[in-house]
Amino acid sequence: MAGNNTFATPESSDDFEAMCHQLYSLVWNDPGCMRVGRSGQSQFGVDILAFDGTRNVGIQCKHYTKTKFTIATVQGDVQKADDANLQIGHLLFATTTASEAEIVRQVHELSTSRRASGKFTVSVAFWGDICGHIRVHPTVGKSFIPNYPGGTILxxxxxxxxxxxxxxxxxxxxxxxxxxxxxxxxxxxxxxxxxxxxxxxxxx
Known part of the structure; x- marks a missing residue:
């Protein structure tokens, strides 16, 4: 469900991942932004690899409608990326869930601790954050968001x-x-x- 000042979410996990791929390639002006493998394959804790202008970034997409996004979700995929020795400077979790202050605090503490240890940092882009990017890049919204003004689905x-x-x-x-x-x-x-x-x- 979309909250105030947000759009409806893409209809499937694959659509959400495809949307994030297009969106962040535009946000970071990175034509080399790529999806990692396909659904069902081992993806080392990331779905997308990109470059934000200063560092390599892994993006983990979480299209949740009923599942709760928790710190355990973050820790699990962080561990997978660590185990794979993935050469990234940052891991971004993009999710369709609404922002929660406690998760923000926990992820910030985890990221700060990892930075002190020389490991890649971590952050979360909640649906409200993603909608902010979509407003700047409406072509993405037109392709993936149900009932988006001027969109294909509408x-x-x-x-x-x-x-x-x-x-x-x-x-x-x-x-x-x-x-x-x-x-x-x-x-x-x-x-x-x-x-x-x-x-x-x-x-x-």
């Missing part, structure tokens, strides 16, 4: 509504023709009544 819905409206108008006009009995248009879905079809065949 456009398809609007075009479908226009087609239905056109069909209704044609139906009314046919039924109002001189001599029409009101049964010329078959509303069950075939498009024409048996009598109109017979008439067409007889004229051939």
């Amino acid at each position: 456009k398809i819905s609007e075009e479908s509504s226009e087609i239905l409206s056109l069909v209704r108008d044609v139906s009314l006009k046919l039924n109002n023709l001189p001599g029409a009995s009101g049964t010329e248009v078959d509303r069950s879905g075939s498009g024409f009544s048996d009598s109109r079809i017979s008439g067409c065949l007889a004229s051939q």
Whole structure:
């Protein structure tokens, strides 16, 4: 569910990951930003590898609708990246969940401790943070966000509504023709009544 001043979230985990890939390549102006493997493959605690202008960054995407985002979630993927000896300077968790002050505090403490030990740092981009980037780069929102103004998903819905409206108008006009009995248009879905079809065949 979208909160105040946020957009609806992408419909699937894969869509969310694809959106983050496009979004952060624009945010950091990094044409080399890449997704790591595919769904089901071992990804060493990251879904996307990028360069933010100063350091290599790993992005872990968490498309959660009911699952709770916790510090254990962060610690688990941090450990995977450590075990893989991944050469990154920072690990960013991008999630569809709303910001929680306690998680922010815990992640900040973890990141500070890791920096002191010479390890990569950690942060979380909650859905509200991500929406801020989408407002700056609306082309991403148009491709992935349901009902985004001018978006592909909204456009398809609007075009479908226009087609239905056109069909209704044609139906009314046919039924109002001189001599029409009101049964010329078959509303069950075939498009024409048996009598109109017979008439067409007889004229051939």
